[in-house]
Amino acid sequence: MSATAGMLSAANAGTFTLGGDLTVNRLGFGAMRITGKGIWGPPADRAAALATLRRAVELDVNLIDTADSYGPGVSEELIAEALWPYPNGLVITTKAGWERHGPGVWQHNASPAHLEKAIEGSLQRLRLDRIDVYQLHVPDPATSFDASMETLARLREQGKIRHVALSNVTLEHVERARRIVPIVSVQNRYSFSDREWDYLLDHCQANGIAFLPWGPMAQGRKANEAVEKIAAAHGASTAVVSLAWLLRRSPVILPIPGTASVQHLEENISAASFQLTDAEFADLSAVVPKPYWLRG
Numbered sequence: 001m002s003a004t005a006g007m008l009s010a011a012n013a014g015t016f017t018l019g020g021d022l023t024v025n026r027l028g029f030g031a032m033r034i035t036g037k038g039i040w041g042p043p044a045d046r047a048a049a050l051a052t053l054r055r056a057v058e059l060d061v062n063l064i065d066t067a068d069s070y071g072p073g074v075s076e077e078l079i080a081e082a083l084w085p086y087p088n089g090l091v092i093t094t095k096a097g098w099e100r101h102g103p104g105v106w107q108h109n110a111s112p113a114h115l116e117k118a119i120e121g122s123l124q125r126l127r128l129d130r131i132d133v134y135q136l137h138v139p140d141p142a143t144s145f146d147a148s149m150e151t152l153a154r155l156r157e158q159g160k161i162r163h164v165a166l167s168n169v170t171l172e173h174v175e176r177a178r179r180i181v182p183i184v185s186v187q188n189r190y191s192f193s194d195r196e197w198d199y200l201l202d203h204c205q206a207n208g209i210a211f212l213p214w215g216p217m218a219q220g221r222k223a224n225e226a227v228e229k230i231a232a233a234h235g236a237s238t239a240v241v242s243l244a245w246l247l248r249r250s251p252v253i254l255p256i257p258g259t260a261s262v263q264h265l266e267e268n269i270s271a272a273s274f275q276l277t278d279a280e281f282a283d284l285s286a287v288v289p290k291p292y293w294l295r296g
């Protein structure tokens with residue numbers, strides 16, 4: 001993979017090193033949306049999903065985020081179909097902790113037995129001997145959090161995981177996990193208009209932990225008005241402006257916008273070279289977001 005400054009390339013966003021040994025371009029790709037409606041079953045347009053994955057790698061994306069629950073299994077299978085044998089330097093991060101029983105249906109399961117079974121399935125579907133970054137998708141209220149993390153630590157010792165990571169967690173979860181196994185990334189909901197997890201992001205930055213924001217686009221009327229004004233001034237999309245704010249907010253943020261469209265992918269990747277002015281960044285940062293649960 002190579003990139004030239006000024007060209008459409010994820011490399012223009014700069015790099016971050018996960019766990020001291022996996023250097024990735026900061027603008028990645030989220031592979032949830034390449035599945036069917038309700039994140040269930042195959043995509044409506046399989047060829048488009050495969051083309052989007054291949055185009056992402058052509059544009060120097062070398063961090064792809066997925067999960068065993070996307071499909072379930074479909075996203076991982078499509079990644080392997082599109083990209084295996086994988087190019088050097090491509091990091092695929094996947095997750096476990098949900099079970100699926102239908103479109104839009106998610107059920108907690110982060111039991112040790114489920115996690116052990118889940119990683120075997122991911123390894124098989126992705127055609128890998130080891131997962132570079134394996135995330136606990138969500139803590140399970142019916143399972144001891146420490147037991148879930150001890151399972152991932154054991155799988156790491158067995159060589160099935162290179163690095164352990166977390167998703168949908170609190171600061172307490174992060175600190176408890178780090179007492180059991182090193183944590184290289186955290187994935188929580190976050191955007192310039194949804195900053196509930198600011199304090200957790202700041203903690204990650206202070207400790208060299210990557211932060212992967214999901215739901216990275218503007219939400220709410222006031223937020224959309226602010227981002228639309230800047231987008232119009234630059235002839236850019238609101239998605240590009242939202243992603244550019246994230247990239248500037250913290251050097252540990254690794255946005256992973258998802259799509260099943262090559263056109264939307266290319267639009268998102270253009271955010272890697274989009275520069276907000278100091279005033280524009282300040283204006284967006286000054287938007288006071290409503291709590292997530294109060295949005296309509």
